[in-house]
Amino acid sequence: MAILSGKTKAALLGPLNKDNPVIVQVLGICSALAVTAKLEPAIVMAIAVTVVVALANVIISLLRKLIPTRVRMIVQLMVAATLVAIVSELLKAYAFDVNRQLSVFVGLIVSNCILMGRMEAFALGNGPWPSFLDGIGNGLGYGWILVVLGFVRELFGSGTLLGYQIIPQIFYDAGYQNNGFMSLAPMAILLTGVIIWIHRARNKDLQETE
Amino acid sequence: MEAINLIIRSIFIENMIFAYFLGMCAVLAVSKDFKASIGLGLATLFVMVITVSINYIVVTYVLKEGALSWLGEEFASVNLSVFSLHIFVAVTASFVQVVEMIVEKYAPRLYNQLGIFLPLMAVNCAVVAGSLFMEQREFANIGIAAAYAFGSGVGWMLAIAVMASIREKLQYSHVPKPLKGLGITFIITALVGIGFMSFSGISI
Numbered sequence: 212m213a214i215l216s217g218k219t220k221a222a223l224l225g226p227l228n229k230d231n232p233v234i235v236q237v238l239g240i241c242s243a244l245a246v247t248a249k250l251e252p253a254i255v256m257a258i259a260v261t262v263v264v265a266l267a268n269v270i271i272s273l274l275r276k277l278i279p280t281r282v283r284m285i286v287q288l289m290v291a292a293t294l295v296a297i298v299s300e301l302l303k304a305y306a307f308d309v310n311r312q313l314s315v316f317v318g319l320i321v322s323n324c325i326l327m328g329r330m331e332a333f334a335l336g337n338g339p340w341p342s343f344l345d346g347i348g349n350g351l352g353y354g355w356i357l358v359v360l361g362f363v364r365e366l367f368g369s370g371t372l373l374g375y376q377i378i379p380q381i382f383y384d385a386g387y388q389n390n391g392f393m394s395l396a397p398m399a400i401l402l403t404g405v406i407i408w409i410h411r412a413r414n415k416d417l418q419e420t421e
Numbered sequence: 422m423e424a425i426n427l428i429i430r431s432i433f434i435e436n437m438i439f440a441y442f443l444g445m446c447a448v449l450a451v452s453k454d455f456k457a458s459i460g461l462g463l464a465t466l467f468v469m470v471i472t473v474s475i476n477y478i479v480v481t482y483v484l485k486e487g488a489l490s491w492l493g494e495e496f497a498s499v500n501l502s503v504f505s506l507h508i509f510v511a512v513t514a515s516f517v518q519v520v521e522m523i524v525e526k527y528a529p530r531l532y533n534q535l536g537i538f539l540p541l542m543a544v545n546c547a548v549v550a551g552s553l554f555m556e557q558r559e560f561a562n563i564g565i566a567a568a569y570a571f572g573s574g575v576g577w578m579l580a581i582a583v584m585a586s587i588r589e590k591l592q593y594s595h596v597p598k599p600l601k602g603l604g605i606t607f608i609i610t611a612l613v614g615i616g617f618m619s620f621s622g623i624s625i
Contacts (some may be wrong), residue, residue, distance in 0.1 A: 230577070232604075237449050237450075237603060238444065238446060239446075240442065240445040240446055240449065244442040244445070245441055245442055245443075278595040284512075284514065285514060287512075287581045288510045289511075290516055291506065291510075292506045292507045292511075293512045295506055296503055296504070296506050296507065299506070300503060314557065315550055315553035315554060315557060318506050318549070318552055319443070319546055319553065320504055320511055321544065321548060321549065322510075322546045322548075322549040322550075323546075324446045327525050361456060363543070363625075395437075395569075395615075395618065396440060396614060397610075397611040397612070397614035397615045397618065398439070398611070399442070400442060400607050400608075400611040400614065401607070401608055401611035401612075402609065403607050404600075404604050404605070404607030404608040407600075407603055407604040407607060408597075408599050408600050409599075409601075409606045411598075411599035411604065412600075412602070417600050418599055418601060
């Protein structure tokens with residue numbers, strides 16, 4: 212396929228594994244962890260971040276020859292803030308409950324390091340189409356971590372997925388109990404640590420030597 | 422009295438790092454060395470108190486619904502809170518820029534010590550979150566808002582200092598290879614976070 216060859220393919224698929232923004236580049240941790248107590252807000256957050264990063268990348272990439280280097284941070288922040296404000300208003304209009312669960316974390320997409328990092332590192336030096344794919348790739352790379360966390364935490368924390376009961380009543384009758392600990396914030400970060408552990412055990416070249 | 426309660430709450434119970442995990446990026450990057458982490462903590466505290474106060478004034482007199490009524494009757498129904506994010510980011514970024522220039526001019530030694538951390542403050546999640554929480558909670562006056570920012574800033578500084586001192590000790594321990602560096606830092610943060618949760622039973 213001509214549209215997905217070489218560099219563009221790397222831009223799209225790299226962030227899913229070896230260049231994952233969350234567990235390898237350690238960007239965007241701030242908002243990743245607080246929204247994953249349930250699966251639904253995690254999915255919404257993943258979609259929101261993917262959309263914002265992809266669009267912001269395209270806009271910055273289109274403007275990259277017009278922006279003077281000295282003021283590029285302000286321009287990037289303004290583009291990001293505008294997109295985030297639009298996403299936030301859309302969520303308020305069409306998914307009010309989820310928006311309330313996400314609280315300030317929708318707004319915090321603006322200071323999400325993934326967003327700034329991709330605009331600075333990729334969109335400023337590449338055309339709109341690779342930038343768009345790079346944004347999608349990074350958004351999805353961030354998204355799958357969020358979805359895994361949300362899945363594990365909701366399943367073990369409250370026995371449900373997307374609000375539907377998954378663990379059958381028989382289990383509870385037999386003495387099974389939900390692990391309320393999973394719903395608490397520190398478990399998100401502990402699970403991320405475990406994901407990093409597994410990921411690095413499989414990819415030996417990512418291990419830190421020091 | 423309310424302000425003191427709020428400060429204690431935001432340092433321990435609602436700690437920016439251990440309860441909300443905000444500003445983690447900076448913590449993971451900087452908390453390898455105790456001195457640098459204190460410097461960054463102080464700078465964050467300062468920026469946080471000032472920007473939250475400025476943003477409080479802007480929110481109360483310009484952005485909130487009905488906030489523009491001092492301009493005249495016809496403005497009483499204007500609600501500009503859609504733009505709050507733009508304002509917060511712009512205020513934070515420009516204030517960080519100003520602080521950077523002042524520190525560079527009058528305290529070059531401190532400037533060299535802080536290095537890259539100063540400009541990075543503009544995208545520190547904890548600082549922006551301070552303003553967003555301030556808007557969400559609708560504090561009664563600017564003193565309370567500043568007290569909240571102060572408490573959050575001190576809490577953030579405390580947290581990054583704790584993480585840095587644990588990580589300095591950690592250099593002498595045998596960590597499984599895949600867990601080295603990033604992985605173990607995450608797990609330690611989680612464990613300290615669990616410790617901090619014991620504060621949540623306290624009511625003040």
